[in-house]
Amino acid sequence: xxxxxxxxxxxxxxxxxxxxxxxxxxxxxxxxxxxxxxxxxxxxxxxxxxxxxxxxxxxxxxxxxxxxxxxxxxxxxxxxxxxxxxxxxxxxxxxxxxxxxxxxxxxxxxxxxxxxxxxxxxxxxxxxxxxxxxxxxxxxxxxxxxxxxxxxxxxxxxxxxxxxxxxxxxxxxxxxxxxxxxxxxxxxxxxxxxxxxxxxxxxxxxxxxxxxxxxxxx
Amino acid sequence: xxxxxxxxxxxxxxxxxxxxxxxxxxxxxxxxxxxxxxxxxxxxxxxxxxxxxxxxxxxxxxxxxxxxxxxxxxxxxxxxxxxxxxxxxxxxxxxxxxxxxxxxxxxxxxxxxxxxxxxxxxxxxxxxxxxxxxxxxxxxxxxxxxxxxxxxxxxxxxxxxxxxxxxxxxxxxxxxxxxxxxxxxxxxxxxxxxxxxxxxxxxxxxxxxxxxxxxxxx
Numbered sequence: 001x002x003x004x005x006x007x008x009x010x011x012x013x014x015x016x017x018x019x020x021x022x023x024x025x026x027x028x029x030x031x032x033x034x035x036x037x038x039x040x041x042x043x044x045x046x047x048x049x050x051x052x053x054x055x056x057x058x059x060x061x062x063x064x065x066x067x068x069x070x071x072x073x074x075x076x077x078x079x080x081x082x083x084x085x086x087x088x089x090x091x092x093x094x095x096x097x098x099x100x101x102x103x104x105x106x107x108x109x110x111x112x113x114x115x116x117x118x119x120x121x122x123x124x125x126x127x128x129x130x131x132x133x134x135x136x137x138x139x140x141x142x143x144x145x146x147x148x149x150x151x152x153x154x155x156x157x158x159x160x161x162x163x164x165x166x167x168x169x170x171x172x173x174x175x176x177x178x179x180x181x182x183x184x185x186x187x188x189x190x191x192x193x194x195x196x197x198x199x200x201x202x203x204x205x206x207x208x209x210x211x212x213x214x215x216x217x218x
Numbered sequence: 219x220x221x222x223x224x225x226x227x228x229x230x231x232x233x234x235x236x237x238x239x240x241x242x243x244x245x246x247x248x249x250x251x252x253x254x255x256x257x258x259x260x261x262x263x264x265x266x267x268x269x270x271x272x273x274x275x276x277x278x279x280x281x282x283x284x285x286x287x288x289x290x291x292x293x294x295x296x297x298x299x300x301x302x303x304x305x306x307x308x309x310x311x312x313x314x315x316x317x318x319x320x321x322x323x324x325x326x327x328x329x330x331x332x333x334x335x336x337x338x339x340x341x342x343x344x345x346x347x348x349x350x351x352x353x354x355x356x357x358x359x360x361x362x363x364x365x366x367x368x369x370x371x372x373x374x375x376x377x378x379x380x381x382x383x384x385x386x387x388x389x390x391x392x393x394x395x396x397x398x399x400x401x402x403x404x405x406x407x408x409x410x411x412x413x414x415x416x417x418x419x420x421x422x423x424x425x426x427x428x429x430x431x432x433x434x435x436x
Contacts, residue, residue: 069313130343
């Protein structure tokens with residue numbers, strides 16, 4: 001059964017693949033599942049029909065038969081439960097890959113988003129310049145720990161998993177910034193992930209929404 | 219097999235049960251599983267032995283036979299996989315409860331922690347007073363959406379689940395603050411959860427570490 005996901009009708013990152021639908025598109029490509037996309041405007045995000053699907057008025061959502069989900073992490077868990085390719089089968093290895101999913105979303109992403117929000121929303125405030133080093137330090141703390149743990153391994157724990165997928169999409173928020181480039185093994189980790197055919201297909205699909213070369217549901 | 223979790227040797231919240239070991243203790247009490255606790259000092263958190271268990275030098279960790287995990291969300295997933303009582307069996311309902319787990323950790327907790335960190339680390343900065351309303355607005359946005367979705371239901375989606383457990387422990391970070399008390403249904407939701415016998419046992423166990431009335435592993 002083809003699932004339906006939602007994505008921004010107007011991509012705020014201009015097709016850079018940083019919106020969270022990219023994470024779900026990539027996961028579906030990794031497991032070889034087709035999907036339809038319903039594009040949602042910013043106004044529609046806060047309307048009753050979308051809030052019934054997503055109580056916090058965000059994208060992506062995921063609909064598959066009678067199952068309707070929100071939260072990217074939960075959508076990836078669902079895809080991984082139904083299809084091989086995102087989580088190991090051995091229960092211990094599976095639990096560790098899930099730990100990396102949560103680490104990406106709950107340990108790495110919050111300080112990265114906080115720094116990003118400050119640069120978007122507080123850049124013209126008198127305190128911006130003085131606060132930025134504090135925010136950078138919080139991000140660096142986590143990048144440093146992640147870099148040490150990754151070492152020269154290819155992926156975070158054995159074969160590529162949904163933990164790597166989420167971690168790479170979180171780290172990509174810092175792409176091109178000096179703060180990330182201080183950790184060469186993290187940069188090559190991101191590049192390694194972006195070389196995956198499934199990543200490329202997902203990236204091209206979300207880019208096509210921005211360039212207008214897209215055919216979507218119905 | 220009795221699992222071993224880690225907790226702070228010196229509880230920074232003075233036994234209020236806001237450290238993340240409370241989440242794992244509560245989950246283990248809900249499923250009726252015994253556990254041992256290893257207390258870790260702040261110095262030990264950053265030492266090699268602990269970093270091998272937890273790459274980001276935090277608590278809690280979870281060891282059960284050959285499985286060693288970090289990240290509270292992943293630990294709860296593991297406990298829920300092995301024991302009934304934290305996630306529904308029906309796959310769709312299970313996926314929705316997992317969505318609430320991620321929503322608690324990835325949508326509600328980040329703005330709440332950001333506000334908390336500002337009040338802890340930036341209270342003496344010249345910008346603190348002007349920034350606080352911005353931070354409050356970000357928290358209120360999510361509390362408002364959550365309050366609407368909860369309505370007058372007992373729990374977020376059917377019976378009590380690990381999603382409620384995580385959401386309540388996240389909301390408790392705001393306990394006693396006006397910002398939370400503006401949402402009476404969230405306050406009674408928290409109270410309802412705190413009335414659960416498993417919550418009480420877990421709370422008393424973490425409090426005993428602070429008051430010194432504790433027997434821990436070996």
